[in-house]
Amino acid sequence: MFTKHNAEFKPKIQASAIALGSNIGDSLTILEAATAELAAIPGIQIQAKSSWYITKAVGPPQPDYLNGCIILQVELDPPKLLEVLLTIEQKFGRVRQERWGPRSLDLDLLLYDDLIIDTPTLQIPHPRMQERAFVLVPLAEIAPDWLEPISGYVIRELVKKVDCSDVHLLKGS
Numbered sequence: 001m002f003t004k005h006n007a008e009f010k011p012k013i014q015a016s017a018i019a020l021g022s023n024i025g026d027s028l029t030i031l032e033a034a035t036a037e038l039a040a041i042p043g044i045q046i047q048a049k050s051s052w053y054i055t056k057a058v059g060p061p062q063p064d065y066l067n068g069c070i071i072l073q074v075e076l077d078p079p080k081l082l083e084v085l086l087t088i089e090q091k092f093g094r095v096r097q098e099r100w101g102p103r104s105l106d107l108d109l110l111l112y113d114d115l116i117i118d119t120p121t122l123q124i125p126h127p128r129m130q131e132r133a134f135v136l137v138p139l140a141e142i143a144p145d146w147l148e149p150i151s152g153y154v155i156r157e158l159v160k161k162v163d164c165s166d167v168h169l170l171k172g173s
């Protein structure tokens with residue numbers, strides 16, 4: 001994860017794609033604030049930010065979500081980045097209850113450069129991103145040419161394979 005450079009180790013800067021979602025509370029304020037929290041962390045810069053989308057919930061009956069994606073330039077390795085995401089979720093009142101249940105803030109690490117990681121606590125690419133229009137629509141807006149390394153398809157191709165009828169642009173976002 002670190003590159004040797006002039007006899008000292010410097011962190012390598014990598015691109016990472018993050019999905020954001022919320023369907024409890026003032027979701028727009030929560031998602032904007034979470035994005036600002038990420039941008040304030042040393043070793044993280046926001047390279048691109050999608051529009052926000054109103055999306056029908058996948059999972060048990062619950063309110064619609066607000067979803068979006070951001071691209072980060074990161075000097076943190078993937079486990080450290082996941083730790084940062086989980087800390088920010090907690091800060092915004094995330095309580096883990098039922099799987100796919102409602103939440104004030106969900107931050108998923110979708111992609112990290114072209115890495116494939118499969119450990120009990122971290123899978124990259126996110127294992128369900130390929131089937132989720134609420135992830136692929138915003139991601140295609142900001143990173144259409146990023147290759148999802150397991151499927152071998154770029155995001156622009158993956159989004160064509162899913163039903164996007166339940167994903168609607170939040171006007172003005």
Ligand SMILES: Nc1ncnc2c1ncn2[C@@H]1O[C@H](COP(=O)(O)O)[C@@H](O)[C@H]1O
Nearest residue numbers: 106107108109110121122123124125126
């Ligand atoms: N790619 C990932 N992004 C976020 N969380 C991940 C990833 N891979 C494994 N995890 C684990 O999932 C839980 C968080 O679950 P959510 O309900 O999606 O928030 C977390 O403990 C990670 O260890």
Ligand SMILES: Nc1nc2c(c(=O)[nH]1)N=C(COP(=O)(O)OP(=O)(O)O)CN2
Nearest residue numbers: 021055056057058059065099100128134
């Ligand atoms: N429209 C929409 N539906 C959703 C959304 C979301 O952001 N938008 N997130 C979910 C994620 O559920 P969970 O984090 O429990 O599962 P995961 O580990 O599969 O991401 C479940 N359903």
